[in-house]
Amino acid sequence: MHYFSFIRQNFRWLLGGFLLTFFSSFGQTFFISLSGGAIREEYGLSNGEFGLTYMFATLGSALTLPFLGKIVDHITVAKTVLIIIPALAFASVAMGYSHSIILLVLILYLLRLFGQGMMTHTSMTAMGKWYSTQRGRAVSISVVGHQAGEAFLPIIYSAALLVFTWRETWSLSAAFLLFVALPAIYFLMKVERVPSDAEVTLSAQSKVKNWTRAEVLRDGYFWAMLIAVLAPSFIGTTLFFHQDYLLELRGWNKLEFSISFSFMAFLTFMFALIAGHLVDRFSATAMLPYFLLPLAAACTAMWALESVSGSYIFMGLLGVSYGFSSTLFGALWPEIYGPKYLGAVRSIIIAMMVFGTAIGPGLTGYLIDIGVSYPLQILTMGIYCLAASVIMLFVSRKITARRLADS
Numbered sequence: 001m002h003y004f005s006f007i008r009q010n011f012r013w014l015l016g017g018f019l020l021t022f023f024s025s026f027g028q029t030f031f032i033s034l035s036g037g038a039i040r041e042e043y044g045l046s047n048g049e050f051g052l053t054y055m056f057a058t059l060g061s062a063l064t065l066p067f068l069g070k071i072v073d074h075i076t077v078a079k080t081v082l083i084i085i086p087a088l089a090f091a092s093v094a095m096g097y098s099h100s101i102i103l104l105v106l107i108l109y110l111l112r113l114f115g116q117g118m119m120t121h122t123s124m125t126a127m128g129k130w131y132s133t134q135r136g137r138a139v140s141i142s143v144v145g146h147q148a149g150e151a152f153l154p155i156i157y158s159a160a161l162l163v164f165t166w167r168e169t170w171s172l173s174a175a176f177l178l179f180v181a182l183p184a185i186y187f188l189m190k191v192e193r194v195p196s197d198a199e200v201t202l203s204a205q206s207k208v209k210n211w212t213r214a215e216v217l218r219d220g221y222f223w224a225m226l227i228a229v230l231a232p233s234f235i236g237t238t239l240f241f242h243q244d245y246l247l248e249l250r251g252w253n254k255l256e257f258s259i260s261f262s263f264m265a266f267l268t269f270m271f272a273l274i275a276g277h278l279v280d281r282f283s284a285t286a287m288l289p290y291f292l293l294p295l296a297a298a299c300t301a302m303w304a305l306e307s308v309s310g311s312y313i314f315m316g317l318l319g320v321s322y323g324f325s326s327t328l329f330g331a332l333w334p335e336i337y338g339p340k341y342l343g344a345v346r347s348i349i350i351a352m353m354v355f356g357t358a359i360g361p362g363l364t365g366y367l368i369d370i371g372v373s374y375p376l377q378i379l380t381m382g383i384y385c386l387a388a389s390v391i392m393l394f395v396s397r398k399i400t401a402r403r404l405a406d407s
Contacts, residue, residue, distance in 0.1 A: 006137055013130060016077075016188035017142025020123035023085070023181040025149030026092055026173050027115010029357060030240040030261075032108070034157045035095075037244045038166040043101055047245055051365025053101070054241065057108030058358030062351045065117050069347025070213075072125045078190040080122050085182045088114040092174035096167040112354060120146075121343075121350045128334040128342045130193040136284070139330030140276025144269045146326060147319075151265030154258040208403075210338030216345050221402075224395045225332075226352060228292055228388040232325045233353040235295060235381045236318070238360035239302075242374070249374060252308045260311045264319035271323025276331075284332040285400055289393040291328050292385040295321035299382030303375045336399060 007014060025031045032054075040050045072080055091110035098104055123142050131138040160169050216222050239246070247254055278287060298317035305313060333349060334342050368374055 021145030024119030048369035055362030061113035065351035073343035096170035136279030210340035234356035237357035264315035267319030275327035296385035303379035
């Protein structure tokens with residue numbers, strides 16, 4: 001089915017998934033880090049101290065996700081939205097009024113849990129459950145809400161700071177969540193999608209076993225895949241969290257760098273759609289060995305290039321990697337482990353991704369504080385991506401062989 005025809009026939013659900021990922025931005029690292037310098041100054045924190053604060057808050061959200069995330073298997077997406085969006089709005093309002101370091105940790109915990117965690121989890125679980133034969137396309141369209149947020153919100157935020165304080169921008173974010181995001185997404189998602197007879201028939205023919213969460217956790221290939229799957233969230237969060245330090249180190253203008261977000265978002269959008277086509281044609285498992293290669297190249301470029309023009313090369317390669325990985329992660333798990341218990345299974349994976357995003361800023365901030373070269377740290381991340389790609393070549397073949405044996 002052509003993309004435009006597919007979008008027309010599934011517009012409400014795809015738009016709902018898109019808006020969930022778009023508004024998850026208020027709990028994503030790239031958005032929180034836009035206030036990073038002001039927060040460190042307000043609370044008297046060093047790069048390392050703020051990184052550790054962020055790490056502990058994010059770790060808390062990672063530990064909560066396996067328990068909260070499985071509600072998508074038991075209640076409708078629309079009812080889930082009525083819980084998670086007001087909670088994210090509450091955290092945004094609190095950020096604008098907090099003056100306590102203890103309260104800051106709680107606020108960061110809520111932003112990470114309900115923004116990065118539950119908003120994205122709900123969107124991807126819905127797409128995984130509602131689609132089978134066109135799952136790659138559904139995921140690729142919904143997931144680009146992340147890139148839309150990365151493209152527009154840094155510029156909007158920079159412009160808003162000309163009129164409002166950094167605290168007031170968080171109250172504005174909460175108002176947007178309550179009065180725009182909540183009614184729009186609830187309306188779009190209140191009608192659950194029912195697969196067509198043809199989709200049900202093709203899905204039954206694929207004979208994908210529905211693994212429980214306990215069975216997935218006993219699967220050795222699951223843990224092997226995490227070697228690669230956790231890399232983009234760890235690396236991306238680390239780079240965006242310490243972007244102010246990177247700008248100081250390179251001597252780059254903040255506005256110029258914020259424009260490069262739009263370039264990254266455009267390429268992410270394009271390659272997410274390309275990946276959706278490839279997933280539907282070849283399978284998500286077949287893409288495992290290749291999706292980290294652009295990220296390895298991006299890390300190498302950031303290590304080697306010091307001019308502001310180099311930031312566009314880095315951000316462009318990062319966009320290619322994000323496009324492939326965002327679509328891949330939405331389609332991979334139901335393809336391998338089935339859709340029935342997807343909420344419970346994905347909640348574990350999202351929790352581990354969030355755990356990675358917690359470790360990255362804290363560890364890197366500590367290394368910066370003790371004098372370890374930040375560009376060298378980034379190069380090391382690139383080398384890790386290459387090694388993980390080699391491992392995924394073996395894992396992909398083994399999983400494919402297992403699926404053929406079970407069919």
